[in-house]
Amino acid sequence: MLWNKEERYTHLPYENEAELESAVNEVKSQLFGSKRIYLDDKKKIGKRGKTNNLPDGYLIDLTNQKDPKVFVVENDLTSHQHLKHIAVQILEFSLSFEASKVKVKNVIKEMLQKRQVEWRKCELFAKENGFENVDYLLESIIHKPDSFNALLIIDELGEELETVLISRFRFPVETVTLKRFKSDKGDILYDFEPFLNDLSEDTEKVNITDIDTIVVPAREDGFNEVFIGEDCWYAIRLNSSMIPMIKYIAAYQVAPISAITHIAEVKSIDQYKDTNKYILTFTDPAEKVKKVSIGKIKGKAPQSPRYSSKERILKAKSLDEVF
Incomplete structure (x- = not known):
């Protein structure tokens, strides 16, 4: 009701x-x-x-x-x-x-x-x-x-x-x-x-033709154990038509860090176990990048996977310029 x-x-x-x-x-x-x-x-x-x-x-x-x-x-x-x-x-x-x-x-x-x-x-x-x-x-x-x-x-x-x-x-x-x-x-x-509503939200500033990166929010334990420790990230919901475009994955570490800190090249994207989610396996260990922190627009902090581009992330001064 x-x-x-x-x-x-x-x-x-x-x-x-x-x-x-x-x-x-x-x-x-x-x-x-x-x-x-x-x-x-x-x-x-x-x-x-x-x-x-x-x-x-x-x-x-x-x-x-x-x-x-x-x-x-x-x-x-x-x-x-x-x-x-x-x-x-x-x-x-x-x-x-x-x-x-x-x-x-x-x-x-x-x-x-x-x-x-x-x-x-x-x-x-x-x-x-x-x-x-x-x-x-x-x-x-x-x-x-x-x-x-x-x-x-x-x-x-x-x-x-x-x-x-x-x-x-x-x-x-x-x-x-x-x-x-x-x-x-x-x-x-x-x-x-x-x-593709989540994609439309991210393409307000990022042209869809430039998208090559999925940004995922990560808590400290999951980030250290999986993103860094296992060179992968799993149980992610993705739009299936977007999968061919995803070449990189970026980790946004939630509070107290509140910033994108690492990026990895994606080797493969597969179904995660017998679920409706995916696992992204990295080509090499994730590389540390210059922190991209929250800017003036607080709502830009990702609560779920978001689309962007590696180039935009590396150039960005804050999350306002990422999404």
Whole structure:
């Protein structure tokens, strides 16, 4: 329940996937932001006689000027689907995508051509970032290696499902939870975290194309025993689509030190045991750097993993310049 002195909102479950899809369309501008384009036309992909699928939509992500992406979208209800079904559906999407990249590009292009505002947004992005036109932009996104990305939008994400998505696939699978509430007056309220919200917070100052470092908060005992003693850091939550960008890890030692003090090159990023978290193993022992302490903005102290760049950290005089 959500409550204040004026109103009470109670959870309103979706009766079917169509209601969830309608909700996604209603909140898409806030859910995805201005640099992403959500296309919800249902078009079959795959080759005749092989795996064919009907994705619920596509999300064109133009936040990274050097590496724009396309996410194949699946909308699902946990109450209606078994974990195995969701995992199989995403796997089949990846097989159909890889088998019919020309068709995928044409399907997305046709969707964009029906939407003048979205088409113009892609035209501007292409012009500003060295792509000849929208056709070439889509060609570059879809035909590059490891181009498949999945986005699961669901009403409730359990730890078991999140763990399955990490352990079963070698391609990125991002997740968004979208819940619905209704007031006694009949007003609707949606509860969600914007797509890649933690990344958006860090890119207010740091261009996403420059990100190569994850900054993690560390208490003294964990820092000494693990970061320094074991040359790794584990039980970290990460956005799977960001993993290829992470080349370094920086340790922010919490109070009383309250500063970034060490950086290590990342050798590998793997699932941590049988959980929905990751372990980062270092190439070499972490190197001590000039302390980057809290500046005037106290809220910049990381409470959870944050994204930045090694260059920015080494140049920074305070955390205000890191995030």
